[in-house]
Amino acid sequence: MKALLRYIICGTLALASCQKPSPIPLPRAYPRIEFPDRSYDRIYPESCPLSMEIPSYLVVSRRTESLGIPIESDCWYDLHSEALNADIHCSYSRITDRADYEKRVDDAFELSRKHVKRADYIDELAFTNEYGASGVLFLLDGPSATPAQFFVSDTTDHFFRASLYLNSQVNPDSTGPVYEFLLEDLDRLIASFRWEE
Numbered sequence: 001m002k003a004l005l006r007y008i009i010c011g012t013l014a015l016a017s018c019q020k021p022s023p024i025p026l027p028r029a030y031p032r033i034e035f036p037d038r039s040y041d042r043i044y045p046e047s048c049p050l051s052m053e054i055p056s057y058l059v060v061s062r063r064t065e066s067l068g069i070p071i072e073s074d075c076w077y078d079l080h081s082e083a084l085n086a087d088i089h090c091s092y093s094r095i096t097d098r099a100d101y102e103k104r105v106d107d108a109f110e111l112s113r114k115h116v117k118r119a120d121y122i123d124e125l126a127f128t129n130e131y132g133a134s135g136v137l138f139l140l141d142g143p144s145a146t147p148a149q150f151f152v153s154d155t156t157d158h159f160f161r162a163s164l165y166l167n168s169q170v171n172p173d174s175t176g177p178v179y180e181f182l183l184e185d186l187d188r189l190i191a192s193f194r195w196e197e
Contacts, residue, residue, distance in 0.1 A: 035181050036083050040188065047074035048092050050160060053192035055185045057081055084178050090162045104159045108151040112138040131194035147179050148186055152193055
């Protein structure tokens with residue numbers, strides 16, 4: 001009888017130990033980001049009367065179309081980072097008169113404000129760098145596809161506009177470190193921007 005009782009107890013314990021434990025949810029995590037090393041080069045984009053310093057991890061490529069429409073200007077290009085999955089779309093236009101300048105400024109403000117639906121708010125920061133280039137930097141806080149945009153102009157001849165795009169699902173928790181890293185380089189680009197004519 002004792003032997004039978006032992007077999008029953010051991011069998012019950014063996015069966016009980018075969019059950020899967022209740023799953024314990026793990027906290028949400030994001031993949032580790034390996035940031036590229038920083039070194040800067042001054043670039044002189046072909047057919048553009050400007051120059052600026054960009055980090056060496058960005059690759060310059062000319063844009064020939066936008067939204068499937070051919071671009072007539074030779075001075076539209078992207079600064080692309082494969083490692084950070086990000087682009088800075090850049091465009092340059094020559095100003096024809098005061099009305100043209102005002103329209104381009106209005107367009108820059110309107111394009112940044114189109115993201116208000118997704119962004120929590122927009123900071124508009126006017127700047128003038130040591131080379132006399134001046135403009136406005138738009139910083140968009142929240143889940144916006146383009147967290148930073150800016151334009152630079154001399155108000156009479158030249159107008160340059162750029163937008164930073166993070167090419168991944170916009171989640172400020174996961175894209176925040178990449179954005180902060182890129183924002184430092186965007187600040188360097190703006191500080192080093194100068195007209196070459």
